[in-house]
Amino acid sequence: MVAQTEHTVGGSVQLAPANKVLKYTFDSLPLQRGGQLGPVTLAYETWGTLNAEGDNAILITHALTGNAHAHDVERPDDAKAAWWNLLIGPGRAFDTSRYFVICSNIIGSCYGSTGPSSINPSTGRSYGMRFPFVTIRDMVRAQRILLEHLGVRQLAMVAGGSIGGQQALEWGVAYPEMVQKVIVVAATAALTAQAIAFSEVGRQAIMADPRWQNGDYVPGQGPGAGLAIARMLAMITYQSEEAMEMRFARYPARSNSIPTPARSADLGGRFDVENYLYYQGESLIRRFDANSYLYISRAMDLYDVSEGYPSLEAALRRLRGKSLFIGIRSDFLFPAARVSRLAEQVRALGGDSTYVELDSPHGHDAFLKEWQQMTNALQS
Amino acid sequence: MVAQTEHTVGGSVQLAPANKVLKYTFDSLPLQRGGQLGPVTLAYETWGTLNAEGDNAILITHALTGNAHAHDVERPDDAKAAWWNLLIGPGRAFDTSRYFVICSNIIGSCYGSTGPSSINPSTGRSYGMRFPFVTIRDMVRAQRILLEHLGVRQLAMVAGGSIGGQQALEWGVAYPEMVQKVIVVAATAALTAQAIAFSEVGRQAIMADPRWQNGDYVPGQGPGAGLAIARMLAMITYQSEEAMEMRFARYPARSNSIPTPARSADLGGRFDVENYLYYQGESLIRRFDANSYLYISRAMDLYDVSEGYPSLEAALRRLRGKSLFIGIRSDFLFPAARVSRLAEQVRALGGDSTYVELDSPHGHDAFLKEWQQMTNALQS
Numbered sequence: 180m181v182a183q184t185e186h187t188v189g190g191s192v193q194l195a196p197a198n199k200v201l202k203y204t205f206d207s208l209p210l211q212r213g214g215q216l217g218p219v220t221l222a223y224e225t226w227g228t229l230n231a232e233g234d235n236a237i238l239i240t241h242a243l244t245g246n247a248h249a250h251d252v253e254r255p256d257d258a259k260a261a262w263w264n265l266l267i268g269p270g271r272a273f274d275t276s277r278y279f280v281i282c283s284n285i286i287g288s289c290y291g292s293t294g295p296s297s298i299n300p301s302t303g304r305s306y307g308m309r310f311p312f313v314t315i316r317d318m319v320r321a322q323r324i325l326l327e328h329l330g331v332r333q334l335a336m337v338a339g340g341s342i343g344g345q346q347a348l349e350w351g352v353a354y355p356e357m358v359q360k361v362i363v364v365a366a367t368a369a370l371t372a373q374a375i376a377f378s379e380v381g382r383q384a385i386m387a388d389p390r391w392q393n394g395d396y397v398p399g400q401g402p403g404a405g406l407a408i409a410r411m412l413a414m415i416t417y418q419s420e421e422a423m424e425m426r427f428a429r430y431p432a433r434s435n436s437i438p439t440p441a442r443s444a445d446l447g448g449r450f451d452v453e454n455y456l457y458y459q460g461e462s463l464i465r466r467f468d469a470n471s472y473l474y475i476s477r478a479m480d481l482y483d484v485s486e487g488y489p490s491l492e493a494a495l496r497r498l499r500g501k502s503l504f505i506g507i508r509s510d511f512l513f514p515a516a517r518v519s520r521l522a523e524q525v526r527a528l529g530g531d532s533t534y535v536e537l538d539s540p541h542g543h544d545a546f547l548k549e550w551q552q553m554t555n556a557l558q559s
Numbered sequence: 560m561v562a563q564t565e566h567t568v569g570g571s572v573q574l575a576p577a578n579k580v581l582k583y584t585f586d587s588l589p590l591q592r593g594g595q596l597g598p599v600t601l602a603y604e605t606w607g608t609l610n611a612e613g614d615n616a617i618l619i620t621h622a623l624t625g626n627a628h629a630h631d632v633e634r635p636d637d638a639k640a641a642w643w644n645l646l647i648g649p650g651r652a653f654d655t656s657r658y659f660v661i662c663s664n665i666i667g668s669c670y671g672s673t674g675p676s677s678i679n680p681s682t683g684r685s686y687g688m689r690f691p692f693v694t695i696r697d698m699v700r701a702q703r704i705l706l707e708h709l710g711v712r713q714l715a716m717v718a719g720g721s722i723g724g725q726q727a728l729e730w731g732v733a734y735p736e737m738v739q740k741v742i743v744v745a746a747t748a749a750l751t752a753q754a755i756a757f758s759e760v761g762r763q764a765i766m767a768d769p770r771w772q773n774g775d776y777v778p779g780q781g782p783g784a785g786l787a788i789a790r791m792l793a794m795i796t797y798q799s800e801e802a803m804e805m806r807f808a809r810y811p812a813r814s815n816s817i818p819t820p821a822r823s824a825d826l827g828g829r830f831d832v833e834n835y836l837y838y839q840g841e842s843l844i845r846r847f848d849a850n851s852y853l854y855i856s857r858a859m860d861l862y863d864v865s866e867g868y869p870s871l872e873a874a875l876r877r878l879r880g881k882s883l884f885i886g887i888r889s890d891f892l893f894p895a896a897r898v899s900r901l902a903e904q905v906r907a908l909g910g911d912s913t914y915v916e917l918d919s920p921h922g923h924d925a926f927l928k929e930w931q932q933m934t935n936a937l938q939s
Contacts (some may be wrong), residue, residue: 370809
């Protein structure tokens with residue numbers, strides 16, 4: 180599945196692997212909350228080779244503003260080149276010499292899969308807020324259709340963190356016959372009230388931005404200030420008091436060249452932590468769609484693995500294979516105690532469940548930073 | 560100092576105590592960061608009687624959106640009638656039968672003291688963002704001028720929580736000869752990076768609101784959406800995951816009649832916690848000035864008790880009398896461990912310092928809720 184590109188090295192022409200984003204389009208997806216979406220395109224990347232039995236596949240599921248680029252074959256050792264780069268590859272935790280690894284952009288997103296910024300073929304205009312409400316279950320159903328198209332019959336593993344962890348859990352519950360091992364990182368059965376509250380503050384900042392225009396903004400002229408504010412807040416919740424204190428403490432910013440979301444003057448100086456957050460806000464504006472942010476963050480809030488089942492226990496009892504839950508000591512968005520409790524509940528119901536905790540100060544984002552601990556944990 | 564009002568009870572005319580806000584105006588206050596403010600008015604309330612020696616006074620210092628109304632003589636048993644109502648009164652922790660208790664609105668605020676919404680007499684217009692930058696030290700200096708005016712020579716206690724705790728600490732360090740006991744509740748020597756970060760997200764929401772107009776909004780037509788969003792976020796940080804889970808969990812809202820700050824439609828329903836936060840946002844808009852919010856929250860961020868001294872130790876060594884530090888187990892804005900460490904530092908420097916921790920799930924706001932624990936702690 181890997182395309183080849185010509186690179187000139189030392190005067191001779193060599194073939195090097197190149198990253199390639201593929202697309203698959205299908206007609207229609209019935210949605211959990213009613214209605215349907217169609218046509219549906221999924222952008223995806225794959226690494227390694229599917230065997231004849233179609234049972235050596237691993238599905239990697241991404242987080243809120245993530246994409247299908249979980250691994251970079253051109254720069255496989257650069258942690259910043261892809262979001263789980265160092266966990267994927269020959270001999271790595273997700274071993275591409277043995278497994279066929281797939282990551283697809285979720286529906287509702289803006290990295291090639293169908294989302295609010297896509298053109299609605301029936302109107303010729305972007306969906307905007309007319310995009311139907313999509314849930315974690317819908318995202319997973321769409322992934323399943325893609326896997327069938329690729330010839331995957333069994334998933335050796337499904338793994339993801341945060342909203343990707345919600346998807347992994349949903350996979351195990353929705354399609355237990357198809358999944359041998361579920362790996363849920365920094366995610367729980369449902370968000371806490373506090374996490375929902377943070378999430379809604381960010382969305383209100385987006386929707387209060389007059390450039391949001393009820394979602395009908397021109398691409399590139401969207402609610403940048405609102406999205407940047409939402410991102411600033413989210414970045415705090417992805418870290419921890421401990422990590423921010425180590426990195427920023429009360430240091431002043433070394434420069435104030437990064438504009439604030441409000442384009443406001445600094446009040447009595449600028450702290451380094453503020454400068455960092457402005458930078459994170461500006462970065463997200465350039466790469467992410469505000470409406471996608473609204474839809475996906477809301478899907479995260481509304482996710483409850485027990486929805487449609489008589490009880491949480493009834494949902495968790497459906498998990499058939501192994502399940503590995505990875506919590507993070509300093510995560511306050513998905514507290515480790517709650518991830519651990521979920522693993523215990525599964526075990527109490529007779530499931531083959533393991534809990535591992537990352538001893539990291541980096542908060543929720545540790546699953547995107549602690550490569551050695553993640554590699555060790557994934558072998559549990 | 561207490562005015563009398565006629566109440567008709569059972570047909571006969573009786574005299575009942577009435578609340579009265581007093582004002583004191585002085586010419587000019589030199590400011591820590593340069594320049595001066597003047598004239599300066601302080602709005603204040605007092606309870607009890609100052610003795611001839613002028614040494615039985617207690618100063619109560621309020622938090623970010625607080626005011627001078629710490630106690631309500633008309634409804635002394637109604638916890639909601641004044642912000643520390645149940646701690647003040649005859650026989651209570653701040654015993655008005657023995658002490659003369661004073662609470663003044665801080666400069667920069669909008670409850671009668673000089674702040675950004677005041678008219679600048681030299682221009683005839685509201686200061687807006689032309690109001691000079693005021694610090695915790697400036698607030699305390701203004702309070703000292705008021706106390707001199709009232710004939711107070713010694714403070715038996717200075718007590719406050721949050722930014723009020725910063726003021727109490729500052730009192731002990733700035734005027735050690737005047738203070739017998741400092742009571743610092745849910746406050747530390749300086750904010751953490753995380754707390755500054757949350758604070759700045761709120762301010763950006765205010766300043767990104769087009770109705771902010773660089774601070775020159777017409778009263779009543781200010782940045783309501785931005786201020787409501789800032790308040791929503793602040794309310795999360797004043798509580799705790801634990802308390803929000805107990806109260807809200809994932810319950811749906813019983814009604815959706817409260818408008819969101821963005822006046823947006825609900826996305827896939829409304830949670831009770833969201834409805835609560837919208838309500839809190841709407842309430843603050845009606846009672847608080849957005850520019851005051853910017854100035855006071857920023858003073859809170861920038862406060863560092865060691866500023867102007869060779870070291871933190873040098874500043875803390877100035878504390879002369881007793882000091883009582885009260886932390887809250889579940890406070891994540893001013894973590895209990897940091898309050899406790901501050902008390903230890905003072906003790907290690909030879910100070911007469913005590914630490915008490917409130918065992919409350921209510922987070923930072925516990926100092927405004929846990930009346931019995933607060934009463935017990937204040938007797939330490």
